[in-house]
Amino acid sequence: MLEYAQFVLAPQIVTGLALGVAVILVALGLTIIFGLLDVINMSHGEFYALGAFIALALGQVGLPFWLLLVAVPVLILPIGYAVERGLIQRVFHSEDRHVTTLLLTFGFGLVLEDALRLTFGPNPFKPETPIRGTIEILGTYLPLYRLFMIVVGGLIIAGTALVVYRTRLGAMVRAAAFDRNMAASLGVPVERVYAGAFAFGVALAGLAGVLLAPIYSVFPTMGRDFILMAFTVIIVGGMGSIGGAVIAGLFLTQVQAIASLYISPVWTDPIVFAIMVLMLMVRPQGLRGRLGHA
Amino acid sequence: MLELRDIHVHYGTSHIVQGLSLSAAAGQVIGIFGRNGVGKTTLLKTIAGWLQPTSGSILLHGTPIHELSTHRIARLGVGFVPEDRRIFPDLSVEENLALGFLQVPGRKAAQNRAALADVYARFPRLAERRSQPGMTLSGGEQQMLAMARVMIGDARLLLIDEPSEGLAPMIVADLYAIIRAMKAEGRTILLVEQNVANALEVSDRFVAIERGQIIYAGSAASEGDRSQLLDAIAV
Numbered sequence: 001m002l003e004y005a006q007f008v009l010a011p012q013i014v015t016g017l018a019l020g021v022a023v024i025l026v027a028l029g030l031t032i033i034f035g036l037l038d039v040i041n042m043s044h045g046e047f048y049a050l051g052a053f054i055a056l057a058l059g060q061v062g063l064p065f066w067l068l069l070v071a072v073p074v075l076i077l078p079i080g081y082a083v084e085r086g087l088i089q090r091v092f093h094s095e096d097r098h099v100t101t102l103l104l105t106f107g108f109g110l111v112l113e114d115a116l117r118l119t120f121g122p123n124p125f126k127p128e129t130p131i132r133g134t135i136e137i138l139g140t141y142l143p144l145y146r147l148f149m150i151v152v153g154g155l156i157i158a159g160t161a162l163v164v165y166r167t168r169l170g171a172m173v174r175a176a177a178f179d180r181n182m183a184a185s186l187g188v189p190v191e192r193v194y195a196g197a198f199a200f201g202v203a204l205a206g207l208a209g210v211l212l213a214p215i216y217s218v219f220p221t222m223g224r225d226f227i228l229m230a231f232t233v234i235i236v237g238g239m240g241s242i243g244g245a246v247i248a249g250l251f252l253t254q255v256q257a258i259a260s261l262y263i264s265p266v267w268t269d270p271i272v273f274a275i276m277v278l279m280l281m282v283r284p285q286g287l288r289g290r291l292g293h294a
Numbered sequence: 295m296l297e298l299r300d301i302h303v304h305y306g307t308s309h310i311v312q313g314l315s316l317s318a319a320a321g322q323v324i325g326i327f328g329r330n331g332v333g334k335t336t337l338l339k340t341i342a343g344w345l346q347p348t349s350g351s352i353l354l355h356g357t358p359i360h361e362l363s364t365h366r367i368a369r370l371g372v373g374f375v376p377e378d379r380r381i382f383p384d385l386s387v388e389e390n391l392a393l394g395f396l397q398v399p400g401r402k403a404a405q406n407r408a409a410l411a412d413v414y415a416r417f418p419r420l421a422e423r424r425s426q427p428g429m430t431l432s433g434g435e436q437q438m439l440a441m442a443r444v445m446i447g448d449a450r451l452l453l454i455d456e457p458s459e460g461l462a463p464m465i466v467a468d469l470y471a472i473i474r475a476m477k478a479e480g481r482t483i484l485l486v487e488q489n490v491a492n493a494l495e496v497s498d499r500f501v502a503i504e505r506g507q508i509i510y511a512g513s514a515a516s517e518g519d520r521s522q523l524l525d526a527i528a529v
Contacts, residue, residue, distance in 0.1 A: 171389040181344045182380035184364035187396030
C-alpha cells in the first residue's frame with residue numbers, strides 16, 4: 001500500500017499539481033481580462049502558443065531557459081497592450097460589444113495561429129527539459145522539472161494575488177473592474193488600466209507556454225486544447241475571480257490526475273467538462289465572486 | 295469657473311438635456327432642482343465626462359472639457375459624488391480614499407498622507423473604519439466616504455447628486471455641515487437635491503429644470519425667488 005502511494009499516487013498528484021499551476025497561470029489571465037473588461041478573450045490560447053514559440057525560437061539562438069522565463073512575458077506585454085488598444089478598445093463602447101469582442105478576439109486568434117503555422121510549420125517541436133532528473137522526498141521519486149514548475153508558478157500566482165489585493169495598483173484594477181465611470185471620476189486612467197491588465201493576462205498565458213513547452217510538444221494549434229481547460233477552470237471558479245481560478249484549477253487538474261489513474265485517461269476530459277456543466281446548472285456564478293465585487 | 299453653453303444630451307433617441315446654459319463662479323454653490331427624470335443627474339454626469347453632450351460646450355476656467363476623457367476631467371479638479379455613492383464594496387475605506395489621490399497625480403506622498411490625515415480628522419467615523427470594506431458601511435458612512443474621496447483629491451468643482459437621499463435627519467445635518475465647510479474653503483458646488491429647504495440654505499443661486507431646460511433661475515437669498523422656485527417645481 002505504501003509502495004503504491006510512493007511510486008504511483010504521489011507522482012501522479014505532483015504531475016496534476018504541475019499541470020494545475022500551468023492551467024491556473026492561463027486561467028488567471030483569462031479571468032482578470034474578463035473580470036476587468038467583461039471581454040471573453042478567445043485568442044488567449046494562441047498567446048499561450050505564442051509564448052511557447054517565442055521561447056523555442058529564442059532557445060534555438062542560445063538564450064538560456066531562465067532568461068526565457070522573463071524575456072517571453074516581457075516581449076508579449078507590448079503585443080497584448082497593442083491588441084487591447086488597437087482592436088478591443090475600438091469596439092468596446094459598441095452596443096453589442098460582448099459578441100463583437102468575442103468574435104474579434106476569436107478572429108485575432110486564428111490570425112495568430114496561422115501566422116505561427118506559416119512561420120514555424122505545422123509539425124510539433126519538442127524542446128529539451130531544462131531541469132532533468134528526479135528528487136527523492138520521503139521515499140518518493142518526483143520529477144525535478146515538475147516541482148520547479150509548481151514552485152515558479154506558485155510564486156507568480158501568489159505575486160499576482162498580492163499585487164491585486166495588497167497594492168494601490170491592484171486597488172485601481174479592482175475599482176475599474178467594479179465601476180469604470182466612478183474609477184475614472186477619481187482619476188483612474190481606466191483605458192490604460194484595461195490595456196495593461198489585458199497585456200498582463202496574455203503575458204501570463206505566454207509564460208505558461210514557456211513552462212509547458214518542455215513537457216508537451218510545441219505546435220501552432222497547441223492553444224486550442226489547453227484553453228478549453230482554462231475556460232472550464234474560470235467557469236467553475238467564477239468568471240472574473242482570481243481565488244476561484246486557483247481553487248478550480250487545483251481541483252480540476254487533481255480530478256484529471258486521479259481519474260486518469262483509477263478510471264482511464266480517455267475519461268479525464270469528459271469528467272472535467274461534466275463538472276463544469278454541473279456547476280453551471282447548480283451555481284452558474286461559479287465558486288467565487290467576480291474581481292472587485294464583494 | 296464653469297460655463298455650460300447650449301448643452302444637449304441624448305440617451306439613444308431620448309433628448310434629455312435640451313439646450314441648457316449655466317455658469318458658476320468660483321466659490322459659488324448652485325442648487326439644481328426639479329422633478330425626477332428632468333435631466334438633473336444627466337447634467338452632472340455630462341459635466342463629469344460620463345456622458346458626451348451631443349452638442350454644446352462645457353468650459354472649465356475657459357478650457358473646453360466636454361471632449362476629454364473622464365479621468366482627465368477629474369484631474370482638472372472636477373469631483374463627482376453620484377446619487378448612489380458608488381463606493382467600491384471590495385475596497386477598504388482607506389483604499390477607497392487613496393483612489394482620490396489620483397486626481398492630483400503630481401502630489402508627493404507626504405502631501406497625500408497629510409490629505410488623508412486631514413480627511414480622517416474631519417470624518418472620525420471613517421478613521422475608525424479605515425480597514426473595513428466599503429460594503430460594510432452604513433448609508434450615512436458611505437455618503438461621508440463619497441464626499442471625503444473627492445475632498446482628498448482637492449477637487450475645486452464638486453458635483454453632488456442627492457446627498458441626503460435615504461439618510462436620517464441627523465446624518466443629513468452632518469452632511470450639510472460638511473457642504474458648508476467645503477463652500478467656506480472656496481470650492482464651487484453644483485448641488486442636485488430633492489430636499490429643497492436644506493439645499494437652499496447652502497446655495498447662492500439656484501435653477502429649476504423641467505424637460506431638460508432651465509425654467510427658472512434665482513437667488514437663494516431672495517424670499518420672492520424662493521417662493522417662485524417652489525411654484526416652478528410644484529413642491
